[in-house]
Amino acid sequence: MYTQAMDIPDESGKKLAVVPGAASDQEAAFEARIAADGRIEPQDWMPEAYRKTLVRQISQHAHSEIVGMLPEGNWISRAPSLKRKAILIAKVQDEGGHGLYLYSAAETLGTGRDEMLAGLHSGKAKYSSIFNYPTLNWADVGVIGWLVDGAAIMNQIPLCRCSYGPYARAMIRVCKEESFHQRQGYEALLVMMKGTDEQRALVQDAVNRYWWKCLAMFGPPDADSPHSAQGMRWGIKRISNDELRQKFIDATVPQAKVLGVTLPDPDLKWNEERGHYDYGQIDWAEFWNTVEGNGPCNKERLATRVKAHNDGQWVRDAALAYARKQKERQVKEAA
């Protein structure tokens, strides 16, 4: 899964400023590599602002994966068949795995996992706001796979060409797994749509609740996207929010038709002239309100992560104490 707008500002990004001029040889080499579409690796010199932007973006992404385990995890115990239960556990586990390698990618930039988690737990660091909405019926699991992961793929495929090597390489694997999730989600919905009237109603209800939230996942309109321009220049961001959103809508409308669900937007219609679907107004006030912490599940999601972390402290302490003891024993044996 994924973070909307990898350019949602948070506390860590507030003091970011690109210092103009004062170009050193190192900076010139960095700029030249970016201009040539080359990769920046951990050992390479990079401007502090580039490093901070990446840490913010990759950690937001990692946090999103971890928080994103919760809305779908909500249905593991109640999955209506053993096959769907297994698929869902595997999927949520994949999201945890994405979190793990994204934290690792961010660590190559010199920020530890503990520090990143502290940022999440204190509320300073953001995660994808899509996970601040509740999963209210079983079809939400399928709809999250189809639409949320579908939107994530649109956002993430360009990141496989991100200028920072470890992030780009992590994203190649993430994208493969997300494509699989999207197809699984869609397939689960197809089966439900071929089932009973009640099952079809569950799917439509889930689509109604998630459609607009998914469109907002691409982030604010380009005109209001504060970090986008610099991100584009640095090769961290490749395609603008609005372009990706349009691409997602154009790809999804025919899928909705095959599925037999109605997308809840009366303004959604094909525009021959543009060669794209037109769509209605996204409620940005609601989006920002949720990003700022006032959505339906923000408090529960964050408090649950904090509780898991705090409850697990004694386990992590024990592992460290045991490792220390083992090391001491080895030293003694060697002496």
Added chain:
Amino acid sequence: MSTPIDYLLHLADNAVVLGQRNAEWCGHGPILEEDLALANVSLDLIGQARLLYQRAAELMGGDATEDKLAYFRDAHQFRNYTLLELPHHGPLVGYAAADRDYATTIVRNFLYSTLMVLVWDKLLQSKDASLAAIAAKSLKEASYHLHHSRDWLVRLGDGTEESHARVQAAVNHLMPYTEEFWTTSPAEGAAVAAGVGIDVWALRPEWDAMVNEALEEATLTRPNFHGYVTEGKVGLHSEHLSYLLGEMQGLARAHPNATW
């Protein structure tokens, strides 16, 4: 040669109930790596349950399916060990709420996977070729589960004062439930007689040795057994199983004619 259905259900119910329990950690583990590990253990167990229920359904014929067996039987029809249905915390009544305790999780997984490594290994020789094939796959998984839980048992036992106290409390709480492993149920007796099951009693010395060795390495003490021997495998369960099944089966039962 085919296996008595109740014996397959015993093996399948064990797997599904513990799989359901371990999956509760998904998103709540003490460290991300353990979230992934517990999800993996759970996936293996659900996978084992599916194969065993499928085999049982095949032998039962009619409209039996893996999901009918998992979702449409009541608590008293389940044949799992009582140990596996307990919540992840110390001894409390069915409707009590408490935080999940990782020590309880680890100790249970250790005690059960130690048994199952021995059980699946013996079932490789089952005269039921389907069951022997399931055993071959499950043995690999159980060996991994044992590796994982034993490592953590030792870490927690020989870690900090707090972790030692917690894991010792979990051992004290759970060890008595393992007495149920060593009684012979009618289903187990029938399976042994048919040459498709195994005499669990014969595994006890090896299980004892493996458990004692790990407890010693973990600086833990094995409590002496006295008290009630549970009988989950003949359908007489704790208060906890009906809650677990209520949650697991609710959605499927609300849509009895649906396919998913």
